[in-house]
Amino acid sequence: MNNVSRILIIFIASIVVGFAFNVFLLPHEVLTGGVTGLAMVFGLLTPVNTGYWIFLLNIPILILGWMKLGKMFIGNSIFSVFITSVSMLYIPVVPVTNDPLLSSVFGGVIAGAAIGVIIRNYGSTGGFDVVSLVLIKRWDVPLGGLIFALNSGVVFISGFFFAWELALYTMASIYITGLVIDRIHTRHIKLSLMVVTTRGDELKKNLIANLYRGITVMDGEGAYSGTGVKVMYTVISRPELALVRPLIKEVDPNAFVSVSETVEVMGNFRRD
Known part of the structure; x- marks a missing residue:
């Protein structure tokens, strides 16, 4: 059922x-970044529909992702690219508003939210999404920011083929898309987790069995009660917090838990 749910969400x-592209971006020739943006340029300059260009240009990048990110990820990505391409064939290119700035903002928000959901469900929309996901396995940087950096070249391409004003709208759109993606895909955010518990051994075993993180355990004592406690410290990614919460509550519902955002992590820390 998990796989079925994942496929349905994707x-x-x-x-x-596809809706964001055809209703908000394409009617005003406001493009998106990377391979999809190039496909939009080709779709606007040739009689071939943008959906076909998206599929064709993604083939070599999907091969790279197959080698670096695994079969399931690329299978989901191919499925996503296919559905996006088909949906763009049937969703009419009709503007909701005549204001290109509003279209850039709302198109960026809607596309960013949808792309973020796809990535969280172990897929992508192809193009520079795949390249960025390969790169963040080596560089611990925000995914949306990296996608924005890689996609910025399309702004210059659209500026040469269309008005530079539209190129600036494009920049605004892909920047907003990147921000929304980072709100949803938060793996680059690291959290410091400290747990004070009277059931240290049991909780330690439970966390180690389910969490791929090192844990530092220290002896402590309650200042008022004088009771001996275990103090556990580790650093996790933001999505892992949803896994850790029920694990702690299951073993010790009365444990004291402190979670804070970490600025930087150095040393032996698993980043993928």
Whole structure:
């Protein structure tokens, strides 16, 4: 059922991406970044629909992702690219508003939210999403920011083929898309986790069995009660917090837990 749910979510989100492109971005020739942006340029300059260009240009990048990110990820990505391409064939290119700035903002928000959901469900919309996901396995940087940096070249391409004003709208759109992606895909955010518990051994075993993180355990004592406690410290990624919460509550519902955002992590820390 988890796989079925994941595929269904990717299916719906991919249609939303196609909707954002055809209803908000393409009618005003406001492009998106990377390979999809190039496909939009080709779609606007040739009689071939943008959906076909998206599929064709993504083939070599999907091969790279197959080698670096695994079969399941690329299978989901191919499915997403296919659904987006097909949806763009059937969703009419009709503007909701005549204001290109509003279209850039709302198109960026909707596309970013949908792409973020797809990535969280172990897929992508192809193009520079795949390249960025390969790169963040080596560099611990925000995914949306990296996608924005890689996609910025499309701004210059769109400026040469269309008005530079539209190129600036494009920059605004892909910047907003990147911000929204980072709100959803938060793996680059690291959290410091400190747990004070009277059931240290049991909780330690439970965390080690389910969490791929090192844990430092220290002896402590309650200042008022004088009771001996265990103090556990580790650093986790933001999505892992949803896994840790029920693990702690299951073993010791009365444990004291402190969570704070970490600025930087150095040393032996698993980043993928």
